[in-house]
Amino acid sequence: MTIKIAVIQFPGSNCDLDTIHVLNNVIGVEANLIWHNHFKESNYDGCILPGGFSFGDYWRAGIIAAYSPALEEARKMLKDGRPIIGICNGFQILTEAEFLPGALLKNDSLKFICKWVNIKVENNTTVCTNKMKVGDVLSIPIAHAEGRYYTDKLKELEENNQIVFRYSTENGEIIKEANPNGSMENIAGVCNLEQNCLGLMPHPERASESILSPKKTIHGTIFFESMIEFIKGRSISAKSN
Amino acid sequence: MPRVISNGNELDVDLTEPEIKQIKNLLERDPTITEWGMFDVMHSEHCSYKSSRPKLKLFENAEENYDYVLAGPGQDAGVIDIGDGYALAFRIESHNHPSAIEPYHGAATGIGGIIRDILCMGVRPIALLDPLRFGPLKGNSHSQWLLKYVVKGIADYGNCTGIPTIGGEVEFDKSFENNCLVNVACIGLGTIEDFEHAPSKAYNPGDYIILMGGSTGRDGIHGVTFASRTLTEMSEADRPAVQIGDPFTKKMIIEATLEAIKTGYVRGLKDLGGGGLSCALSELTGDGGTGAKIDMTEIFTREPGMNSFEVMLSESQERMAFIVKPEGLEEVLEVFRKFEMAYAVIGRTDDSKVLEVYNRDKLVVSLPAIALSDAPTIPREEKRPDYLDNLIAQKTPELSIELEEIIYTLIASENICSKEWIYRQYDHEVGVRSVVKCGEGDSGVLRIIGTNKFIAASVGVNSKHCFLDPYEGAKGGLVEICGNVIANGAKPIAMVNCCNFGNPEKPESFYFFSKAVEGMGDLCKALRIPIVGGNVSLYNEDEVTNTLIKPTPVIMIVGLIDGEENIITMPFKNTGDDILLIGNTKAELGGSEYHSVIYDLEGGIPPKVDEEKIKNIWTFIRELYANKFVKANHDVNKGGFIITIAEMCFKNKMGANLDLNNCFDEDLRDDEILFSESVGRFIIETNSKDYKKIMEIAKNFNVNVKRLGVLINKPELVINGLKERVIKLDVNRMKEEFDSTLPNLMEF
Numbered sequence: 009m010t011i012k013i014a015v016i017q018f019p020g021s022n023c024d025l026d027t028i029h030v031l032n033n034v035i036g037v038e039a040n041l042i043w044h045n046h047f048k049e050s051n052y053d054g055c056i057l058p059g060g061f062s063f064g065d066y067w068r069a070g071i072i073a074a075y076s077p078a079l080e081e082a083r084k085m086l087k088d089g090r091p092i093i094g095i096c097n098g099f100q101i102l103t104e105a106e107f108l109p110g111a112l113l114k115n116d117s118l119k120f121i122c123k124w125v126n127i128k129v130e131n132n133t134t135v136c137t138n139k140m141k142v143g144d145v146l147s148i149p150i151a152h153a154e155g156r157y158y159t160d161k162l163k164e165l166e167e168n169n170q171i172v173f174r175y176s177t178e179n180g181e182i183i184k185e186a187n188p189n190g191s192m193e194n195i196a197g198v199c200n201l202e203q204n205c206l207g208l209m210p211h212p213e214r215a216s217e218s219i220l221s222p223k224k225t226i227h228g229t230i231f232f233e234s235m236i237e238f239i240k241g242r243s244i245s246a247k248s249n
Numbered sequence: 250m251p252r253v254i255s256n257g258n259e260l261d262v263d264l265t266e267p268e269i270k271q272i273k274n275l276l277e278r279d280p281t282i283t284e285w286g287m288f289d290v291m292h293s294e295h296c297s298y299k300s301s302r303p304k305l306k307l308f309e310n311a312e313e314n315y316d317y318v319l320a321g322p323g324q325d326a327g328v329i330d331i332g333d334g335y336a337l338a339f340r341i342e343s344h345n346h347p348s349a350i351e352p353y354h355g356a357a358t359g360i361g362g363i364i365r366d367i368l369c370m371g372v373r374p375i376a377l378l379d380p381l382r383f384g385p386l387k388g389n390s391h392s393q394w395l396l397k398y399v400v401k402g403i404a405d406y407g408n409c410t411g412i413p414t415i416g417g418e419v420e421f422d423k424s425f426e427n428n429c430l431v432n433v434a435c436i437g438l439g440t441i442e443d444f445e446h447a448p449s450k451a452y453n454p455g456d457y458i459i460l461m462g463g464s465t466g467r468d469g470i471h472g473v474t475f476a477s478r479t480l481t482e483m484s485e486a487d488r489p490a491v492q493i494g495d496p497f498t499k500k501m502i503i504e505a506t507l508e509a510i511k512t513g514y515v516r517g518l519k520d521l522g523g524g525g526l527s528c529a530l531s532e533l534t535g536d537g538g539t540g541a542k543i544d545m546t547e548i549f550t551r552e553p554g555m556n557s558f559e560v561m562l563s564e565s566q567e568r569m570a571f572i573v574k575p576e577g578l579e580e581v582l583e584v585f586r587k588f589e590m591a592y593a594v595i596g597r598t599d600d601s602k603v604l605e606v607y608n609r610d611k612l613v614v615s616l617p618a619i620a621l622s623d624a625p626t627i628p629r630e631e632k633r634p635d636y637l638d639n640l641i642a643q644k645t646p647e648l649s650i651e652l653e654e655i656i657y658t659l660i661a662s663e664n665i666c667s668k669e670w671i672y673r674q675y676d677h678e679v680g681v682r683s684v685v686k687c688g689e690g691d692s693g694v695l696r697i698i699g700t701n702k703f704i705a706a707s708v709g710v711n712s713k714h715c716f717l718d719p720y721e722g723a724k725g726g727l728v729e730i731c732g733n734v735i736a737n738g739a740k741p742i743a744m745v746n747c748c749n750f751g752n753p754e755k756p757e758s759f760y761f762f763s764k765a766v767e768g769m770g771d772l773c774k775a776l777r778i779p780i781v782g783g784n785v786s787l788y789n790e791d792e793v794t795n796t797l798i799k800p801t802p803v804i805m806i807v808g809l810i811d812g813e814e815n816i817i818t819m820p821f822k823n824t825g826d827d828i829l830l831i832g833n834t835k836a837e838l839g840g841s842e843y844h845s846v847i848y849d850l851e852g853g854i855p856p857k858v859d860e861e862k863i864k865n866i867w868t869f870i871r872e873l874y875a876n877k878f879v880k881a882n883h884d885v886n887k888g889g890f891i892i893t894i895a896e897m898c899f900k901n902k903m904g905a906n907l908d909l910n911n912c913f914d915e916d917l918r919d920d921e922i923l924f925s926e927s928v929g930r931f932i933i934e935t936n937s938k939d940y941k942k943i944m945e946i947a948k949n950f951n952v953n954v955k956r957l958g959v960l961i962n963k964p965e966l967v968i969n970g971l972k973e974r975v976i977k978l979d980v981n982r983m984k985e986e987f988d989s990t991l992p993n994l995m996e997f
Binding site for chain 2: 019020022023025026029030033043059060061063064065066119120121122123149151153211213214217219220222
């Protein structure tokens with residue numbers, strides 16, 4: 009089967025071309041850049057909402073994009089179980105559109121932070137972690153001003169295993185010192201109940217080529233490869249049905 | 250300031266009486282008030298370079314003398330051919346006055362302006378670098394306020410537009426306390442075809458002129474004339490002359506412009522910056538040898554009732570002017586509609602060589618296009634200030650403080666300490682090109698995706714050195730910034746500069762500009778580095794406190810690296826390796842951090858550049874690179890080589906055993922050895938088994954190389970062989986001092 013992934017370009021997206029580059033040239037899967045109000049879900053096996061400052065983020069980050077027709081299309085994908093991934097601003101859009109629980113508030117330092125951090129895998133059955141192990145630590149950069157995760161349903165998320173990544177030390181300790189932005193319980197990424205929709209603040213597309221990575225790791229590729237695996241798995245189960 | 254009158258309207262203009270006479274003679278009539286405003290702007294120092302142009306002619310013609318230079322000075326940006334079909338554009342510009350009055354929007358719109366300059370060469374902006382200068386932070390809330398909001402302005406604008414800030418430089422000096430310097434540089438990448446599609450001139454009569462982007466408002470009117478005056482107590486009242494930035498619209502302009510160029514129907518392109526529409530239209534038609542008829546009522550304004558004076562002189566941000574082939578008009582407009590960008594077809598070019606602007610059927614402007622874009626020059630006098638001799642004669646006090654204490658103090662000083670507090674706020678990775686990132690090397694290194702080529706870029710200059718000797722200081726700056734890209738493995742291939750100086754009408758201020766330009770011009774010619782562009786910011790004086798800024802000819806160098814394996818980084822890597830010092834250390838403590846931080850002295854003998862020695866060192870280093878001898882490299886800069894070695898130890902928590910016996914001239918004092926800022930030196934790490942071969946090569950190239958010691962697996966610096974005694978430094982403590990200065994000063 010040929011897999012086709014849409015990368016949605018909102019006005020103000022700025023990691024769109026980076027994500028396309030990694031999918032096309034590093035992972036080797038067909039990915040198309042689609043202007044937000046040209047997006048038609050039926051052509052795609054999955055979609056990625058990339059990082060950036062959609063509509064300038066002059067108001068709450070992601071809120072205007074959450075009302076884009078692209079999100080209506082994406083909602084159809086959500087319902088039939090196709091993958092929907094939000095990276096950074098994409099994560100902010102997915103929480104604003106209520107595909108994912110919680111909200112992303114201003115960093116506790118009140119400043120934009122660009123740095124490499126470590127995140128620990130807490131759930132390896134999701135759309136983007138199925139090729140990882142629980143407890144794996146990924147080296148990956150963040151770059152955001154509004155990434156402090158907050159939810160009033162923490163217990164529910166924990167019970168449902170919806171917390172996918174937490175900021176940690178290199179050795180996987182979940183401690184305050186490893187938390188770059190003040191996120192609740194060091195949360196860096198969450199998924200929906202069905203685990204086909206996932207959002208995270210760090211940038212896997214910036215951690216997919218050793219030349220860009222301080223420790224020469226390529227942990228971001230496992231993220232995208234898991235997504236491909238998830239799509240393949242869906243098509244197999246569709247056939248066997 | 251002379252006052253002109255037209256039809257009962259009065260206007261104060263920054264023109265001289267001879268200029269006013271010349272304009273009237275040229276037109277053979279009295280200009281309208283709008284025309285006076287346009288002349289005023291276009292003849293301002295900022296737009297016309299009327300004081301600086303005669304000196305800048307000293308630079309050799311880059312386009313004529315270097316076959317890989319595609320666009321040189323006088324264009325919106327310099328453009329070079331880097332092979333594989335790619336063109337690299339880059340430029341540096343100042344936004345000093347606006348930032349001194351309103352740091353957040355001043356800095357942000359500085360970024361906005363430099364991005365447009367790169368964009369109008371038809372290429373995608375891929376990196377920003379920001380050399381900044383403020384007064385000392387300690388105990389000065391004004392300097393802290395300026396730094397905080399300048400950095401935030403750069404971060405908010407650059408981050409939102411998706412252009413990584415990959416480098417920069419910060420200097421703190423009392424002379425910048427009120428007149429801070431905010432310089433902004435941008436690099437763009439595209440194919441040579443993209444570049445050829447977008448010249449900044451309208452050379453074909455009959456094309457459509459489209460204004461695209463933000464609306465035209467009453468902000469920023471006469472921003473350039475404001476920038477062409479010294480700062481006074483009245484400058485606060487000029488705050489409305491500072492534009493307001495809108496990075497989101499800029500991001501959309503970038504995408505819409507690049508997509509419009511891809512249609513093949515764009516024949517010319519120009520951004521609206523200083524001087525607004527007046528400047529853009531007169532340069533497009535003046536440089537293209539055409540004329541144009543403009544219908545002012547087509548221009549979309551932010552508020553009703555704007556008159557022709559306001560419309561033509563508004564410096565509202567985020568606007569681009571397109572010259573479009575008639576047959577492609579609809580296709581280009583369709584691109585603008587996709588990105589939901591506002592646009593207006595405001596007129597057409599013709600062969601009249603006259604720029605005519607109509608307000609409905611009333612002709613409000615009718616000027617020969619060339620008259621605006623070709624302002625006369627003014628010869629300026631220069632005189633070397635007498636006080637320089639006394640400054641240079643200043644002696645270093647006898648050494649009475651423990652060397653360890655001096656080194657710990659130096660590494661924590663504002664000019665030397667870590668700038669992480671700043672660059673953490675910049676997205677320096679967006680674009681997935683950043684290979685050597687902020688804080689990891691002397692320059693920022695970017696990959697060119699799809700090739701095995703890399704570019705290295707660095708900016709800066711030492712203004713303290715330039716103050717004592719602007720000719721040698723500017724040369725030293727060039728050597729140091731080239732040294733930065735060389736340290737990362739690159740070959741310097743082109744230069745742009747941003748000249749920040751004082752009031753050119755004062756001979757003692759103009760002297761510094763004049764000598765610095767001579768220095769840069771001479772050395773670039775000798776080293777075969779083309780100068781492909783520049784920007785001049787004069788009138789950087791604060792009349793309230795009667796302070797002239799230190800002369801600051803900021804230099805930006807772009808270098809090229811062939812192959813990933815040839816990228817060199819700064820951190821020391823292996824225990825037991827040799828630490829080699831390349832280049833000559835002289836008793837040059839004038840303008841050093843040591844003098845300034847420890848003794849509050851500005852004077853002394855500043856470093857001089859020996860062109861032949863520099864050439865030899867560069868060839869020697871290339872030879873070592875070719876032999877794969879170099880494991881780490883860092884150029885010696887502020888604070889001297891001991892600071893350089895400490896910085897190289899930090900990342901891998903290493904240390905060194907140094908023995909300085911027989912490494913330096915006998916008559917040098919201990920502090921001269923350790924803290925001299927002689928230019929053109931490098932510290933490199935090499936395997937000790939290669940030492941003999943390296944020394945043979947050094948002999949061949951007549952380069953002074955000294956083995957200072959070996960690396961140890963312990964965070965400790967031990968220095969033997971000084972006249973005084975053995976000194977010992979704790980690398981962990983040095984790192985703590987290095988890291989904590991800015992956070993301590995800025996977070997409270």
